[in-house]
Each structure stands twice: as C-alpha cells, then as structure tokens.
Amino acid sequence: MQQSTKMNRAITHLFLIIFTGMTLLPVALVLRKAVSPGKAFELTINPIPSKVTSEHFREVIGKTSSDGKWLFGRQLLNSTLIALGTTLLGVFLAATAAYAFSRFRFPGRNGGMMAFLVVQMFPATLLMIPMYVILSKLGLLNSILGLIFVYSTTAIPFCVWMLKGYFDTIPKELEEAALIDGASRIRIFYTIVLPLARPALAVTALFSFMTAWNEYILAATFLNREESYTLPVLLNSYVGEHGSANWGAFAAGAVLVSIPIVALFYALQKHLVSGLTAGGVKG
Amino acid sequence: MKRKHITGALLTALFAGSAVAISAAAVYLSALNSGEKAIIESPARAYAAALALRVAKDASPPTAQTALAAVTQNAKALEHISVVVEPRSTKYRFLRKRRFLAANDAKRVGAVLNKQSPLDKRLYDAASSVRSAGKPLLELRSPQDSNLTVLAAAPVMREGKHYATAIVITAPKAPPVPAPAWPLFACGLALFAFALLAALFAPRLRHVLVLLGVIGMSGFSWWWTSGVSAAYTANLTHTLAGLQRTLGTSGSLDALSASPSPWALIIGIPLALVISLLALFGVGRRMAASMAEHRLAYTLLIPAGLGMALLVLLPFVYGLALGFFNHQHGEYNFVGLKNFVEILSGGDRPLSHPLNFYFTLGVTVLWTAVNVFLHVTIGLALALVLKDPLLRFKGIYRALLILPWAMPNYITALIWKGMFHYQYGAVNHVLEIVGLEKVSWFSSFSTAFIANVTTNTWLGFPFMMVVALGALQSIPGDVYEAAAVDGAPRHKVFFHITLPLLRPALYPAIVLGSIWTFNMFNIIYLVSAGAPNGSSDILITEAYRWAFQRGDRYGLAAAYALIIFVVLFFYSKIANRLSRVSEDG
Amino acid sequence: MANVTLEKVVKRYGDNEVVKSIDLEIPDQELVVLVGPSGCGKSTTLRMIAGLEDITGGEIRIDGKRVNETAPKDRDIAMVFQSYALYPHMTVRENLEFGLRMRRAPAKEISERVEEAASMLSIEELLSRRPKQLSGGQRQRVAMGRAIVRRPKVFLFDEPLSNLDAKLRAQMRLELARLHARLRTTMVYVTHDQVEAMTLADRIVVMNEGVIQQVGSPLELYQHPTNRFVAGFLGTPAMNFVSGQLSSTAGEVSFTAEGLQIALEDHGSKLESPEAKEVVLGVRPPDIKLSPDDPSPTPGMVRAKVEVREPMGAEIFLHLDSTCGALVARVDSDCDYRAGDAVMLSIPNRAVHLFDAASHQNLLF
Numbered sequence A: 001m002q003q004s005t006k007m008n009r010a011i012t013h014l015f016l017i018i019f020t021g022m023t024l025l026p027v028a029l030v031l032r033k034a035v036s037p038g039k040a041f042e043l044t045i046n047p048i049p050s051k052v053t054s055e056h057f058r059e060v061i062g063k064t065s066s067d068g069k070w071l072f073g074r075q076l077l078n079s080t081l082i083a084l085g086t087t088l089l090g091v092f093l094a095a096t097a098a099y100a101f102s103r104f105r106f107p108g109r110n111g112g113m114m115a116f117l118v119v120q121m122f123p124a125t126l127l128m129i130p131m132y133v134i135l136s137k138l139g140l141l142n143s144i145l146g147l148i149f150v151y152s153t154t155a156i157p158f159c160v161w162m163l164k165g166y167f168d169t170i171p172k173e174l175e176e177a178a179l180i181d182g183a184s185r186i187r188i189f190y191t192i193v194l195p196l197a198r199p200a201l202a203v204t205a206l207f208s209f210m211t212a213w214n215e216y217i218l219a220a221t222f223l224n225r226e227e228s229y230t231l232p233v234l235l236n237s238y239v240g241e242h243g244s245a246n247w248g249a250f251a252a253g254a255v256l257v258s259i260p261i262v263a264l265f266y267a268l269q270k271h272l273v274s275g276l277t278a279g280g281v282k283g
Numbered sequence B: 001m002k003r004k005h006i007t008g009a010l011l012t013a014l015f016a017g018s019a020v021a022i023s024a025a026a027v028y029l030s031a032l033n034s035g036e037k038a039i040i041e042s043p044a045r046a047y048a049a050a051l052a053l054r055v056a057k058d059a060s061p062p063t064a065q066t067a068l069a070a071v072t073q074n075a076k077a078l079e080h081i082s083v084v085v086e087p088r089s090t091k092y093r094f095l096r097k098r099r100f101l102a103a104n105d106a107k108r109v110g111a112v113l114n115k116q117s118p119l120d121k122r123l124y125d126a127a128s129s130v131r132s133a134g135k136p137l138l139e140l141r142s143p144q145d146s147n148l149t150v151l152a153a154a155p156v157m158r159e160g161k162h163y164a165t166a167i168v169i170t171a172p173k174a175p176p177v178p179a180p181a182w183p184l185f186a187c188g189l190a191l192f193a194f195a196l197l198a199a200l201f202a203p204r205l206r207h208v209l210v211l212l213g214v215i216g217m218s219g220f221s222w223w224w225t226s227g228v229s230a231a232y233t234a235n236l237t238h239t240l241a242g243l244q245r246t247l248g249t250s251g252s253l254d255a256l257s258a259s260p261s262p263w264a265l266i267i268g269i270p271l272a273l274v275i276s277l278l279a280l281f282g283v284g285r286r287m288a289a290s291m292a293e294h295r296l297a298y299t300l301l302i303p304a305g306l307g308m309a310l311l312v313l314l315p316f317v318y319g320l321a322l323g324f325f326n327h328q329h330g331e332y333n334f335v336g337l338k339n340f341v342e343i344l345s346g347g348d349r350p351l352s353h354p355l356n357f358y359f360t361l362g363v364t365v366l367w368t369a370v371n372v373f374l375h376v377t378i379g380l381a382l383a384l385v386l387k388d389p390l391l392r393f394k395g396i397y398r399a400l401l402i403l404p405w406a407m408p409n410y411i412t413a414l415i416w417k418g419m420f421h422y423q424y425g426a427v428n429h430v431l432e433i434v435g436l437e438k439v440s441w442f443s444s445f446s447t448a449f450i451a452n453v454t455t456n457t458w459l460g461f462p463f464m465m466v467v468a469l470g471a472l473q474s475i476p477g478d479v480y481e482a483a484a485v486d487g488a489p490r491h492k493v494f495f496h497i498t499l500p501l502l503r504p505a506l507y508p509a510i511v512l513g514s515i516w517t518f519n520m521f522n523i524i525y526l527v528s529a530g531a532p533n534g535s536s537d538i539l540i541t542e543a544y545r546w547a548f549q550r551g552d553r554y555g556l557a558a559a560y561a562l563i564i565f566v567v568l569f570f571y572s573k574i575a576n577r578l579s580r581v582s583e584d585g
Numbered sequence C: 001m002a003n004v005t006l007e008k009v010v011k012r013y014g015d016n017e018v019v020k021s022i023d024l025e026i027p028d029q030e031l032v033v034l035v036g037p038s039g040c041g042k043s044t045t046l047r048m049i050a051g052l053e054d055i056t057g058g059e060i061r062i063d064g065k066r067v068n069e070t071a072p073k074d075r076d077i078a079m080v081f082q083s084y085a086l087y088p089h090m091t092v093r094e095n096l097e098f099g100l101r102m103r104r105a106p107a108k109e110i111s112e113r114v115e116e117a118a119s120m121l122s123i124e125e126l127l128s129r130r131p132k133q134l135s136g137g138q139r140q141r142v143a144m145g146r147a148i149v150r151r152p153k154v155f156l157f158d159e160p161l162s163n164l165d166a167k168l169r170a171q172m173r174l175e176l177a178r179l180h181a182r183l184r185t186t187m188v189y190v191t192h193d194q195v196e197a198m199t200l201a202d203r204i205v206v207m208n209e210g211v212i213q214q215v216g217s218p219l220e221l222y223q224h225p226t227n228r229f230v231a232g233f234l235g236t237p238a239m240n241f242v243s244g245q246l247s248s249t250a251g252e253v254s255f256t257a258e259g260l261q262i263a264l265e266d267h268g269s270k271l272e273s274p275e276a277k278e279v280v281l282g283v284r285p286p287d288i289k290l291s292p293d294d295p296s297p298t299p300g301m302v303r304a305k306v307e308v309r310e311p312m313g314a315e316i317f318l319h320l321d322s323t324c325g326a327l328v329a330r331v332d333s334d335c336d337y338r339a340g341d342a343v344m345l346s347i348p349n350r351a352v353h354l355f356d357a358a359s360h361q362n363l364l365f
C-alpha cells in the first residue's frame, strides 16, 4: 500500500515535470534566441545558450526612425498609455454597466444583457472596416485615444458578464443597510460594492490590460506612423512578410514585451480562480 | 403637472417628430440618390462619350464645331466645355503647346492652352493620358479638383496618326434638388408642436393627431416623389432626343434606363408608421415613467452603452448592411443577396477547393472541435492531478503551467511559426534526433492543420485548467467521502460524481471557449497563414483575406462575418438548450 | 421618539398583491412584533416602513409626517437584518462608525457613541476585528450596535435572531428586551417565531396572507383570538380543533361532534344567532382535563387513547386519539398515563373557543 502510493506519486511528478517542460520549451527557446547571436533560429532544442550576447536587446531598444527619433521609447510609451487607458476606461465602463445589470430590474435589461453576449460572436477582426470609418470620422485615427476607445469597448462584453456574475454574489442586504445608514447610491457603489468585488475587478483589469497590450491587427490597421505604433506592431515588423526575418530581434522584443504582462498576470493570478468561477464563467 | 407627464409628452412629441423626419429624409434621399444622380450624371456621361467619339470620327474642325453647337443646344441641364486640342510636337520642346481646335467658347478656338488656368491644365493632362493610352478614356478624375472631371476623351486619328484629342469636361454645378424638401420638414415641425401640445393638454387628441399627421405625411411624400419622378422622365426624354439628333442614330443607352429607387420609401415610410404607432400606444409615456423610475440604472448604463453603440453596435450594423453591397474601386453597389448566394453556393468551386465555403466551414468546425476537446481533456487532466492536496510543489507546477495564458498570443503564434520552420525549426530538429524525416509543415493541409492545433492547444489549455481547478475546489469533500464509503472505484467516481458536478462550471467555459476558438484569427493568420493555398484558413481568416488581400471585397467579407455570426448564434442557442435539458434531466 | 402609522398600505409585485391594505398604529416607545407564517408579507411591510420597497398604495407616517417619498436615510430609522449585513471589508469599529460618518457627525461624537454602544453590548474587545472573525452571536451584537449608535427614532428588526442556535437565541431575546427597556425607543420587530413574539412584544400584530389578523397584547391574543388562524398560530403546542355542529334545543345551546357533546351554558348569550350551524371548537392543550378510563362516562366525556407521550421536563405532552380526532393535551409531569393507555377526556366549558366553520371568526368574541 505504502509502496504503491509512493510509486504513484513519483509517476505523477514525472508526468508533471515532463509536461511542464514541454510547456516551457518554446518560451525557453525564445529566451535563448534573445541572448544568442544571429538572426536565424538555431537547429537545437537545448535551451542553454552557447554564447551570450545583448546585441538583440540593444538593436530593439536602440531602434531609431529615419529622422533619428528614438522609436522603442515612443512605442513603449504608446503601448503603456494605451493599456493603462484601456484598463481604467474598460473597468469603469464594465463595472457601472455590470452593476446596473446585477442590481436593477428595468425594461430592456434582458435585451441589453443578451446584446452584450451576442456581439461577442461577431468576429471583431471584421468590425475593423466600419471601425476605421468611424474613427476617421471622429478624427481618432493614428491616436492613442482612438485605440483606447476601441479596446475598452471590445473588452466590455466579457468583462460585464464576469463582473455581473460576481456582483450577483454580493448580498443585497449590505447595500440596503448602507442605504439606511445614509449612504447615497453612488457612494454605496464605491465604498461597499467595489471593495467587495476586488477579485473580479482585478481579473477585469487584467483582461482589459492584456487586450490592449497584446493586440496586433487593429493597431496595425489604425496606426500608420512609425512613432505611433504599439509594441506588437514593432515586434511583427521583425518577422513580417516583408524582408527576411530577424528572429533574434524578435525574440528580444518578445521577452521585453512579455515581461510586464507576465508579471502582472502572476501578481493577479490568485484572484483568477475566484474572479472567473464566481463570475462570467458560471454565467 | 407632474414631471413624469411632461417627460412623456416630450417623448411622444419626439416620436412623432422623428417619424416625420425619417419619412421626409427617406423621400429626400430616394430622390437624391436615384433622381438627381441619373438626371445629372448619366446623360452627361452619355453625351460626353458620344460627343468625343463623334468628333473623333469626323475629325475636321468645322464638323467638330457643329457637333459642339448641337450638344450645347440640347443639353440645357449641363454646363460643359468641349474642346479639341492640337497635337504636340514630339520633336521640339517649344512646340509642345496645345491649341484649341474647337471649343464651346468660340473665342478660344485657335488659342494656346494657358497652363496657369486649372481648367486648361486639366485639359492638357487629359490629352496626355489619351495620347499615352492611345484609346478613348472615360471619366478621368482630377485628384485636386473634383469639379473638373473629364467625362470622356478620345483620340482623333488622321491618316493613321494621332492628330488631336477630343475632350469633354463637365464642371457640374451644385446638383439641382428635385423639389424643396422644406414642406416636409415644416409638416414634421407642425406635427411635433401639435403632438407636444396635445400630449400636454389633451392626451386623447394626441393620438388622433399623430396618426392623422403621419397619414398626411405619407400621402404628401408620395405626391412629392411622383413629382420628382415626372421631372426626371421629362429630362430623360429631352436628353434622349438631343442625343439622337447629335448622333444621328435612334439607339438608347443603357446608362439612361435607370429609374428612381423605391427602396428609401419602402423602408422609410413603414418605419415612420411603426414609430408613430408606438407613440400612439403610449410607449413614449410608459418609457418616460420607467425612465424616471429606473433613472439610476439607465444612468449607470449610459457610458458603456454609448461606447458599445458607437464602436461595436454601429460597426456591427454597418457590417450587416455591408453584406448586401458589392465594393469595387471605392464604390458600393447594392447587390441584394448576391454575396450570400456566392458564398453559400460555393462560388462555382468544387467542394474540395480551399475557397469553397463548405470546405472552409468544415475546416473551421474541425478546428474548433479538436481544439476544444484537447483544451478540456488536458486542462481537466492537469486539474485532477493538481487538485491532490498532498501533492508537493503543486503551486509551482500551476504557476508554470499557466505561463502560455499569460504570454501575448501573437508572440506565441510567431514563436511556434518559427518552431515549425522547415530548416531551423525545433520541431524538425526533434524529429531528426528521433530519426524521422523532416517535415515541411506548411506544404500540406494536414501538417499545417496540426501545426495550428498544436499552437492553439499550447495556448488554450491553461484557461480550462484554471476553470476546472476552481470548479473542483467547489465540490464538497463529503461527496467523495460518501463515494469512498460506498466503495466506488476511481473511474466510476470520476464519471459518476466528478464529471456531473463539474458540468455546470465547465459548460459555459466550453461554450465560450468554442466561440473564441471559432474566431481565433491570430493563430491561423500568423502560424500557417492559410498555407497551402488557403486550405488551412478558417472562416474568419478567409473573410479577412477577401476584405484586405483579394481585391477589397468588403461586401463579401461582411457576408462571411454575418454567416459566422449566425452559425455561432445558433450554436450558443443549441448549447444553452442542451445545458438546460441536461440540468433538468 | 416617534410613532409610526400605516394607513391602507398596499404592496403589489406585478399582479401579486403581497400586502393588502394594512392599517396599523405603532405608538411611541412600544415594541411591536409583526408575526405570521413565512411569506405572509411581514418583511415587505417592514421594508416599506424602512423605505427599501416602494409603497404601491396608502400612506406611511413617521411622527405624523408622510414618508412615502422619503429616502430611507432621511427617515431616521435603523434596521437589523436577518443576515446581519455587516460590511465584510470593514472592521467592527468601521461598521459601527459608517452610519455616523455618512451623516458627517463630528469625530469626537462618533467615537463616544461607538464606545457607548460597544460597552452596552459588551463588544469592546471585538472592535478591531473583521466580521469574518466573529461568531454568530457576536455578529448579531455588532449588527445591533450598528443600529444603536445611530440613535434613530425607530428600530426595525427583520428576524434578527433566526440565524442563531436555540440557546443563543433565548439569551439574545432577553438582551433585546433589556435594550428596549433601557432605550425606550419605538421598535418594530418581525419574526415568524411566536415564542419570540409572545415574550418580547408590548403588542403583537398577527399577519396572514398580507392581511392583519389581530392586534393586541400577547395575553389578549392568547386568550381572545379573533379567529381560528390567530388561535392556531399562538401557543405551544398549538390549539386543538374539533369540527362539529352548534345546536340549540329549548334555549340550551350545545356543541356536538362525533362522540362529544358540550353544553355551552356560559356562552349562550354571546352567540348572536344560536340556530344550528357548522362550527369548529378550539381548546388549548393545557385546558384539556383527563381522567382514568371509565366504562360508563358522564355526558361531555370522551374516551381516548394515548398514542405518544412526550416528557418535556416540567410538563408532558400527550398525543391522544379519540372519536373526534387527534388531540394534544399538556399535563403536569407527575401524570403517569403511558402510551397505549385509555383515558377519558373532557373539555371545560370556560376553556372553549368556538369558530365559524366558514368564516373562521371567533363566535364567542
């Protein structure tokens, strides 16, 4: 008995180690490429680099435009501003809407919720043409603000569903008690409801941030000046269809771009389970 | 008076007013779209083409001037300038001047083109284009000045040589509006005022007035359009007669057979009627009451609602509408269901052709099913292993295993694209180590599909793992204790206890996951890029290619999007029904 | 200090009328208990007083002032919820302070009042804890403290004790009674537990299906229920009911059921129309008299069999089976009838309640 459980455990660990290794391999290869010289991928799966260099990082970070402006800095700033703006705006929009859906019974509620669900099914990539037209009419092409609007609205439906699910689990009596205690509705929203919904808000923020930080197609379409690009657009230019692929620079860029988002992801991951299961996924 | 009533009255008036405005706008647009365009543009174009060809055929100065006079006399609706320009000398630079051979401004005949004048410059450019093309050209737009559109230009040949160029330019005036629309708007305004007053002081009268007004409006609209129609017909007849005289033929031109489109009226007037009926049944008042009652809820929804309406719903509707149009060279033409027919009929391609809709649909469904299956099985298996409270390092395993979820997915896609590279890719390297042949991953459908699925599986299993972990944690331990007491074997515990209890949490995740996978653009687009020959494309990348890589066919792409939407909508409906049935059962 | 008046108050959810035109006067300083079976509209009534539900019809006045349109925070009331509704992300102190802060009370006054309430409820040591770290009884005290610090005109309680175990509930009940004695503030207390109602109330309001059945002091209601519902609802074990006929022969009014006849000589004058009709006789378990089995019983006695004997300590409940149905009797603990014994039971004339079979109204009241 004792022997067999020990055996079982060892097998479990072996399985997990192999599987985790396989999962991490692509990441490890990118890390290796980022620090080894040369533009091409090497023909090996050994993740330990044979020679270490910082040339790719220097190339990516030091990139300048034809008239000598420092591009990487500009693009990093763009990406950061867009992601933060999207997070703030997205969380604000989703939280207010989700609260209304969760707490009030008003005509149009079911229709509205259905609409929020259904628009997710329309392929976002193909909303691009009309979005392009609308943004150009609003004069928001090539601007940070335009992308913030686009990202936060496309992230809304999922965030609203998740937050609504979480708000539903907050007892109504808490708000009634606060109402009797003399707090206004708005005040209740931000002193009682929002603090209690922190896990779900964290997940919402994470998703909004990821949407904005990682998106490539819309950014590539709506931005057409190099200095207004976001990092994904920059990154793709190293291995894009034109010219020969520079995998070294791509890998270095990928590492730089992934670090903040992975860090954020891990910082918030303990909320992931509770935020997700209480919220949207349970519906 | 109570505020509720006032708001109600305002809303009713708003309804009535917008009903009027909509029908007025509908009529106006229908006239503008078909009437004005046909009257102004088509005959002018026909004239110009005829004239240019005629002049080019005759090619002698007196005939050209006579033809010009005939046209000027007949085409009263047009302001146009017609000229014939001298050839330039190819030899001597100083002789490269062009002169008027004939012009509707007789004074200029024989004069040199003045390069300072935009009109003359345009003529000069047009002559150059015709010369280099060596054939008649229609509609050469000037990029700087849209007023100076060259409608037609034709080379004049003499003894087999380019002798001159006949050019017709219109400088269209502001299009003459068929009839002033202001009576309609005045009517609407009056109705608005009536509705407002009546709603405030005599709720019953309001209904009658709104109805009467709308009926009156509709009648008036019909009368007005028929006026526009008559004017149009008269103009057409006149134009045709003039043309026949000019050309000396009795043929009719296709361009002239257009008639005012009834669409705007067919849509506009019923819409107006529906809106007024709503107003009639007091929807306005009820809406006002409920708006007052639920003010806070609506206020909270406004920010998100506005954003969604502007940047999601509007594009969505625009996309729906686009599906019924054909887009070519910057112009949209209404084609009805043609795009859908083209897609759903397979577009004359055999079923095995990668661009056949059903082929792509099959690939998409297979892609979704395989991915979701792999995500769920791998995610669930890992969750079951990691659930064990006695397992050591499980926090570390978990943290490492969700890394693919945290990585930006376009980076993932590009990494895997590199890993599947024939020459340098790690995957082929592994195959070689194991002693197998290298595989050219993107040159056959099955291997390209496998590459895509591998990438997406790597990317997607952590989400399912986290959901399954969360769901497993919420299953109370005493259920397992009870099963243990009953002596159930492990696989039975899994299939009869764990799985049914997980279902409520997994089901929505699976539905959501399949919707995401169905529309997973990045992976297909970046990893296999549809290779070979678009066979590994799924519906959404296919649509993208139609829109941006195969001749800007926005209409067709939008039709694809609509079909994707319908498929997913019914899928989620059915899934919903199934989940309800399975939960009831 | 305030009185609360409900006048023809109606509450409808869609077509479902949950509260049906209630008239109620709650005098200043009294503790009034709304009691009734669950789903009868007690909470809805209380919530209308609090302002948490819109009033469909009628009027509610606090201190003579109409409050139908007044927001809850402006009604100067405090409410204790069944689930306590403590703010989970605040400490006990912050929970107590919240209401005063919202009203912008000066900091000094806030801390004074919090200390005072905390000592009144002996929760001083808990002030820095979070609700999650408290036991059920402690949470209950904090919830009451949150109401007390506000010094409202009216306290509203919605089943505040029903999440506690039996022992704690009895203890808190006592404490609540003390609190009321000390504060002398108007209190409206909702419960479905008639023991709580009887022990706490200055005045009980019995509700059923959205209608007030009777209002009165606990004793009044116990002794003179206006209808069969009130009679059956109050008292443990519940009143016994026997269906039968009322008949009058030669001026003598009597009740007849299967194997039972009771002459109602004392009550004859109270019965307005003493002609024959269907009635229900009610008798409380302690009023049933038992005697040893007698082969030739005197009129008015019925033979019954003891089915179950439930010793409760100071007393015993006997579940009896007789020709006129199943009955419960409450007897002293020295009574030695066992399960299976045959006994004779009789119902004293004075203990009889008589209800109309159709309208359920008390005929003797």
Ligand SMILES: Nc1ncnc2c1ncn2[C@@H]1O[C@H](COP(=O)(O)OP(=O)(O)O)[C@@H](O)[C@H]1O
Binding pocket: C013, C016, C018, C036, C037, C038, C039, C040, C041, C042, C043, C044, C045
């Ligand atoms: N928001 C609501 N919508 C519809 N019906 C309700 C609502 N709240 C309560 N009810 C109904 O009103 C009735 C009375 O409820 P309530 O006052 O809570 O009863 P109780 O006396 O147990 O406190 C119940 O039948 C309940 O179903």
Ligand SMILES: [Mg+2]
Binding pocket: C039, C042, C043, C044, C159
């Ligand atoms: Mg209740």
